[in-house]
Amino acid sequence: DVKVTQSSRYLVKRTGEKVFLECVQDMDHENMFWYRQDPGLGLRLIYFSYDVKMKEKGDIPEGYSVSREKKERFSLILESASTNQTSMYLCATTGGRAQYFGPGTRLLVL
Amino acid sequence: AQSVTQPDIHITVSEGASLELRCNYSYGATPYLFWYVQSPGQGLQLLLKYFSGDTLVQGIKGFEAEFKRSQSSFNLRKPSVHWSDAAEYFCAVGRESSASKIIFGSGTRLSIRP
Numbered sequence: 447d448v449k450v451t452q453s454s455r456y457l458v459k460r461t462g463e464k465v466f467l468e469c470v471q472d473m474d475h476e477n478m479f480w481y482r483q484d485p486g487l488g489l490r491l492i493y494f495s496y497d498v499k500m501k502e503k504g505d506i507p508e509g510y511s512v513s514r515e516k517k518e519r520f521s522l523i524l525e526s527a528s529t530n531q532t533s534m535y536l537c538a539t540t541g542g543r544a545q546y547f548g549p550g551t552r553l554l555v556l
Numbered sequence: 557a558q559s560v561t562q563p564d565i566h567i568t569v570s571e572g573a574s575l576e577l578r579c580n581y582s583y584g585a586t587p588y589l590f591w592y593v594q595s596p597g598q599g600l601q602l603l604l605k606y607f608s609g610d611t612l613v614q615g616i617k618g619f620e621a622e623f624k625r626s627q628s629s630f631n632l633r634k635p636s637v638h639w640s641d642a643a644e645y646f647c648a649v650g651r652e653s654s655a656s657k658i659i660f661g662s663g664t665r666l667s668i669r670p
Binding site for chain 2: 455487488489494536538543545550552
């Protein structure tokens, strides 16, 4: 089975803080994704990585950056957290064209 | 542009009754289609996928979906629901620009009446 883990289930941060969300997969997949999920809006793609050190903007990249130094690890960075970044963040990896998700990180920015 | 529509925001079904969740998509070529389920506070779990071939697809947990090209639909069905099926269900379609990217519908929340 594909296993995708996320470093935290819940996070509380203050406005202006730099926030790191970590995602690790154990299947040697090349493609990894970060989404945010908000009620009524479904899942929206923030960033996508198709190889180590390679990244591509998704639909809503503003206010976010990413890092992929190793194949198994894909980090999402909020350079200066804002209250409108309070959300559920989901990491995924691709296997056989389907995406497999981690458990999610619920982030609250105060 | 590609899109996925789930017209029902919330559905309530009695335990043991049959279920059908609707999904319509907009896509130029033969689509890759998926259904995912999300339990409260959890990530998404893949229920089933359609790439080509038989238009009736079997998935996990007793779910199936039928691809109907003429109706641009990929509805999810289950003959008899269990209380543990209460969750949010997402339909998704693969993007034309990149086979590994997916567009998700806004979800249908399923409640089960005892």
